Amino acid sequence: MDAKQIRELLPTYADGELDAERARHVEAALADSDELRAELERWRALRRCANRAIAGEPVPIDLIRRVRSAIRRRPSRTYRIAASFVAVAAALALVVVYWPRPDVSSTGAASGGSAVVAARPVSADRFVEIHDRCAITHKHDALTLAGKHARDADEKVTQAVGFPVRVPDLRSAGFVLAGGCTCFRVRDTRAAHLFYRAKSDPEQMLSYFVVDHPLTLENCTHCRSRCGTRHYEQVSVGDEVVLHWSERSHSFAIVGEMDVDRLDAIAGQVRTTLLLLDSPAVALVGE
Known part of the structure; x- marks a missing residue:
């Protein structure tokens, strides 16, 4: 195995998700x-x-400064590139934790009175149908x-x-990308x-939806779920379960015939992927 x-x-x-054989090669290197x-x-x-941002744990406010300082001390190009990824993640975590996030509702107004994008109602059956x-x-x-x-x-x-879409890599969860379409409307x-x-x-399938507008599931007044720190x-x-959430004026859903705990774990991986797509963090690092 080469470098x-x-x-x-x-x-x-x-x-910690590498199989034993390849892990031995990595450890030897x-x-x-x-x-x-x-x-x-x-x-x-x-x-x-990324985990801190998902869990809602405050990230040290001076983290970006410390990462930048480390980059300046180590002029190696490889180091600067890789450390920059950490800076992006740190900045993004700050955005996720501290950026004001109004409640999106079907009335189109936040709790503070500011106008926000109204969530459109959709039936869970629509996700399952597709x-x-x-x-x-x-x-x-x-x-x-x-x-x-x-x-x-x-x-x-x-x-x-x-619109920008980051395709989640779910191989570590036991799923490989099998296709995609734009049939959801x-x-x-x-x-x-x-x-x-x-x-x-091969017969078990999992669907992931990303929509460029916040949605809310119809007749879902009492169907909100809290898995760990996620809602x-x-x-x-x-037999199929739909997990749906909205963030950054987009909606996301995962559909599959499996228990909620497993879907929640997969949703966690998806949300980690989404952390790497937020442009405000890139702007902060580039200041």
Whole structure:
């Protein structure tokens, strides 16, 4: 296994999700390289920042300053690039934790009286219908994403729907990207529907939806769910479960025939992916 392959495996190794055989190769390389060990620690720092933002734990306010100071002390180009990723994550975590976030409601007003984008009602059945038809029955891969790595699919999906979409990499959760389409429609919204196939069972499918407008599930007054520190609208339609949430004026949903705890874990991975897409953090680091 060459150095490039080892570096590509470092993020997964940092998450503790690498299989035993490849982990041994990585550990052997780490034992012989101070540079690789430093890079591994930067990936771990990135993960800690992301986890803090998701959990709502305040990130030290001077974190960006300290990261920048470390970058200046270490002129190595590799170090500067990798450390910059940590700075982006730190800045983004600050945005997530401290940026004012009004409550989005169907009236279109925040609790403080400011106008916000009104959440549009949609039936959970609509998500399940697209999941059953496009993911399970027809494998409707209109975007030709099957077999692609998530990072290679970002640009294609973004071009298809007309707004930035980060395609989650769910391999560590046991799912591989199997296709995508734009069949989900709710009153002039734009949406991407991506579906994943379970590695252990080719017949088990998982759908992920991202919509360019906040939505709220109809008849969901008492269906709000709190999993850990995360909050969702949760609805069961037959054997399938819908987890839905809105953030940054977009809506997201995951649909699958599995228990809520497993869906929640997958949703956590999706939300970590979303942390890397927020432009205000990039602006902060670039100041």
